[in-house]
Amino acid sequence: MHTGLTVGEFSRVTHLSIKTLRHYHDVGLLAPADVDRGTGYRYYSLDQVPTAQVIVRLRNLDMPVADVRAVLAAEDVSTRNDLITAHLARLEDRLAQAQSPVESLRDLLARPAHGSAIEYRTVREQPAIGIRELVDRQDVVSWWQGALGELHGFLTARGLRPTGPMGGLFASELLQDERGEALVFVPVDGAARPVGRISTVVVPGAELAVAVHRGPLQTIDLTYADLGTHTTRHEIGVAGPLREFYLRGPLDLADEHAWVTEVGWPIFRSNG
Template sequence: MFMRAGLTIGEFSQITHLSVKMLRRYHEVGLLEPDRVDESTGYRYYSTAQVPNAQVIHRFRELDMPVREIKAILATPEPEARSALISEHLRRLERQLDTTRAAVTSLRRLLGPASPPLQVELRTSAAQSTAAVQAMVDQEEILRWYDGAMTELDAALADACLSQSGPPGGLYDNALFTHERGSATVYVPVTATAPAIGRVRPFVVPAAELAVTVHHGPHDDIDVTYGALGTYVAEHALAVAGPVRETYLVGPPDTADESAWRTEIGWPVFRTGIRVSG
């Protein structure tokens, strides 16, 4: 009786939609080895039992998962450990999608019709008692860190039965933008001394002179508003050292309508006798 040697690399390629070139590459790196290699001819032969693994690899590669991570997943027998590895990659993809969306939004705004003149107000901001979370943060982690810090702040204030006396805000060190790592502080104004719970601590936001404008909508293109305000400050020779402030006047806790979100940006300045343009 004739015994079939197995599926040739071409046949296996047709079944799995992995190219012959990729199958050879995956064999070389130990990701998907043939069931058998003929010693005399060097021909690769695959079994039908390998089709599911090949399809899994195909899907992971479509999601740009690195080969080393796919190998780790396939070599992990525990379902929970496999799920954790896959989830981490999916979270990375979500961050990349957020970055792409933000870049597209910024480009549309930059390349679209001219925006109306920037509305800037020079303002003296009084010192403010708050509950805050502070940390040294990498720029690429700032959104995740912010979400976690705000969740912790909300929980701490609820535990202490403290009322919020104004919109939340943040202070962001210049090094976050210039060196991709710097100090970040998110805070919530409170009516009494804030508790010290977990990472939450009492914090007094210092008084400052600020050039202030309001960013409308989600933060996908907030860098454009930053650029416009920074240009204004530079052209009027106003800038001084100090962290930029953001005040979240209207945000996700207030409405799901992103177009209604409002973020006030305050740039530390040295007040002069110049007139503010409206």
């Protein structure tokens, strides 16, 4: 005679369906306390109710079955808590990654209909130090951050004086073909001996249509779109790298919403 709970009774107690309980048995999460060899009926003990409740909560947090199994098998509280904490950290990272596109969409919906204010500017060529490489589009942000930090460290170590804000030049192929040349540079006053990836460069002059982007890089495509629309509509766009000037960036402010970037689009502008 069995004194445990039938699968139906245990289902009512735990709010887990019979189908789910059978699945948890099959995958090794929650085996019945006893299985009748003659009938195959499954019986659970009341001591298994807290285990079932833990499983429900971990699965509600999208913890994989293998990880839930590891939590239940943990021999001590510390190991169990480490496993749960690691999963919560992954959830927080996933939430943070989802938050950025949500904010980006909100920014797009809240933008004024007229878009960015655009001015025309003549930029003279500048001696600078820089890092120039062929970069895959998917890697460009991490590459850009590393290059900025490396240039900043070089400036500090050599005591060089910037003559303008840090900037970047990005070939059209980087967007069109997902791989292209990128240059991050700092205009400097005085010669500098090349070291590693850092070399002396001359940033070419250009005629630019310029708009100011305020905020994180995730939404800078909106400013580029305003410039591209403007130059196409007025038939003044020309071939050439896109240009950025970092008036306030990650080296100045940790809060990316306070960053200020000037974006330049190459144009034809007659002197007359």
